[in-house]
Amino acid sequence: MPLQLSFSIADKTTTLLLKGSLNEYASALDGVEVNPQFDLNLDLKDLISINSLGIRNFHSWIYSIECQRLRLLHCPRVFVNQMNLVDGFLPPKTEIESFFVPYFSEKTGEETSVLFTNFLEFKKVDGKLKLNFPQVLDSKGVPMEIDVIGEQYFRFLELYS
Numbered sequence: 001m002p003l004q005l006s007f008s009i010a011d012k013t014t015t016l017l018l019k020g021s022l023n024e025y026a027s028a029l030d031g032v033e034v035n036p037q038f039d040l041n042l043d044l045k046d047l048i049s050i051n052s053l054g055i056r057n058f059h060s061w062i063y064s065i066e067c068q069r070l071r072l073l074h075c076p077r078v079f080v081n082q083m084n085l086v087d088g089f090l091p092p093k094t095e096i097e098s099f100f101v102p103y104f105s106e107k108t109g110e111e112t113s114v115l116f117t118n119f120l121e122f123k124k125v126d127g128k129l130k131l132n133f134p135q136v137l138d139s140k141g142v143p144m145e146i147d148v149i150g151e152q153y154f155r156f157l158e159l160y161s
Contacts, residue, residue: 045074
């Protein structure tokens with residue numbers, strides 16, 4: 001699915017929703033600018049994939065954007081992986097508001113993604129990251145396990161929270 005964008009503006013904040021694949025064909029970001037006096041929220045809940053050329057295009061674009069605050073919402077696992085792999089993927093002013101964490105049930109084979117939100121499931125206290133893991137149950141009522149290696153998956157929060 002090609003990358004599609006939708007915009008909304010309210011209260012000096014531009015929200016940009018990215019939907020589809022961020023790849024070499026994703027020219028939708030080319031020429032996109034925001035009011036430098038506004039905040040920018042990037043909602044990534046409908047981003048389904050990202051490849052190396054998409055990473056390069058996104059990186060170039062995001063560093064060219066001037067805004068007051070840059071916040072990311074609903075970051076999917078594919079995006080979190082890139083934040084952890086690519087050094088300097090996002091500008092230092094970036095704030096992560098929410099992201100998805102995959103869970104898995106060995107008993108039923110069920111998978112789900114749970115939204116972690118700043119100040120609820122994660123926050124910085126005295127410069128240290130604190131995580132609050134919600135209990136997630138499968139369809140049989142059995143607790144599910146986080147389906148990532150925590151030390152690696154949550155590493156991006158040290159930079160962007």
